[in-house]
Each structure stands twice: as C-alpha cells, then as structure tokens.
Amino acid sequence: MTPRERLVARLRRNGVRDERVLDAIGRVPRELFVPAGLRARAYEDAALPIGHGATISQPTMVARLCEELRLTGDERVLDVGTGSGYQAAVLAELAAEVVGIELVPELAERARAALAAAGYEVEVHTGDGTLGLPARAPYDAIAVAAAAPAPPPALVAQLAPGGRLAVPVGGRGEQWLEVVLRGERGVEVVRSVACRFVPLVGEQGFAAGGSGQVPHL
Numbered sequence: 001m002t003p004r005e006r007l008v009a010r011l012r013r014n015g016v017r018d019e020r021v022l023d024a025i026g027r028v029p030r031e032l033f034v035p036a037g038l039r040a041r042a043y044e045d046a047a048l049p050i051g052h053g054a055t056i057s058q059p060t061m062v063a064r065l066c067e068e069l070r071l072t073g074d075e076r077v078l079d080v081g082t083g084s085g086y087q088a089a090v091l092a093e094l095a096a097e098v099v100g101i102e103l104v105p106e107l108a109e110r111a112r113a114a115l116a117a118a119g120y121e122v123e124v125h126t127g128d129g130t131l132g133l134p135a136r137a138p139y140d141a142i143a144v145a146a147a148a149p150a151p152p153p154a155l156v157a158q159l160a161p162g163g164r165l166a167v168p169v170g171g172r173g174e175q176w177l178e179v180v181l182r183g184e185r186g187v188e189v190v191r192s193v194a195c196r197f198v199p200l201v202g203e204q205g206f207a208a209g210g211s212g213q214v215p216h217l
Contacts, residue, residue: 003043004030007059010045016063020071021106024093025063030056033086035116052104054198056084057145061177061195064091065143067194068166070181071095075140080129080167081200082156085111085122086146092120099136100124105203123170130202132158146200147175154204156180156187168197 001009010024031042033056038048047055065080066089079088084101088111092098100122102108108126113120124175125133130152131144138160144152144167151167156217159165163178177192199206 005044007043011060011063014060016060016067018067020094021063021066024066024090025033027060028086028089028202029118031085032118033084033089050084052107054104054107055081056086057197062087064177064193065166066090066094066178068135069164070142071141076216078133078136078139078142078158080132080142080144081146082111082127083107083123085124088122088124089115089118089120091143092122095141098122099133100131101127101133103127103129109165122211128202128205130200134158142166144168144200145197147197148200148205150181151178151189152204156182157185172199
C-alpha cells in the first residue's frame, strides 16, 4: 500500500464517507504542496507548517470540509486562504472551476507553482480572502481554510442561490466547522465538527495580532 493509499484508508477509518472526496484526496500529490524539508511527512494526517504562520491543512479536515460542500462536479468554487494550494487541488478534483485567494503574496506565488506542477488549472489571486473575490462571483461553493470569528458577510453575499460556505468559526484556539446555506428561506447556518485552524486575517476576520470584530449573520 502506498503512502497515499494509507492516508485514504485512515480517512475512511476516521469517518469520511464520501467516496468522491476520498478518491480526490487519493489523486492529489500532497508532497508537491509541502515544504521540501517536510516531504517525508507529506502523507501524515496532520497539519504542517508552510511559513508565514500558515499551515497545509490536516487531510481529515480538508475531507470534512469538502464533504460539507457536497460538490457534484459542475460548480464554481472559491478557495479562501489558499496557502499551500493543497485544498484547492482537492477541490479541483471535485468541481468544474476553482479560484483561490491568498493574503500572503509569497504563499500565493508558491501555491500557483505547486498547482501548476501538479497539473491543476487554478487561478490564485492575492488579496483579503475575507472579502472574497467579487469579480468572479457568484460561487456555488466557498471553502475557507482558516478560522473566522463569524462567517464573513462578504463571502455569504457572493454565494449563488443554493450555494454553500464551509468555514471554521470561533476563537484563535478552537473552533467549529460551520456550513452556511444560501437557500430560498434566507441564510441557514449548521454547525458541523470541532476543528482547529490558523486565524483568517482580514477586514472581516481577525486583525493581525488582535481579535476580530465581525457582525454575525
């Protein structure tokens, strides 16, 4: 069994049920998104540092987030906090179009290079992910790979009717993954699993080095 196959088997044991998500993770070469000095750990089910206070997300959490978005293959997806590019790659296996946004220019450039090396056509923009990317909206799904004090209203506003936003919500320590659905009856929020992500820094997230002040939905 290869390291990738062992990772997929572990995710299945951890309760990931969506076979499309498991297959997607099994196709993505995670070692291309991990710093060279950590590539021996690429298929651990762990978050790993990538510099600038950011991490490549734990595969279990990437899988959970992708499961919550319930992608069917024809969606446009916004990946917020692209970081290493790994989550964008998994999303690209599941959706028709993926657009990423990353606050740190150096990480955005590295993500572009890693995604291209892995064969994924994903646009990665540099900017404040809490404000989304209005020029490319609306989105059928939005995936956020960092924790916000509340679902950023700008992201909710960029969802297409029936669209879903998956975002970790809470403090700088522990959070819950929340799923926001823009439905016919307005905005509905469902709390999913406990999680722990680095803070989402930006106008509608956390201030760098401080606390976030964002209006709740």
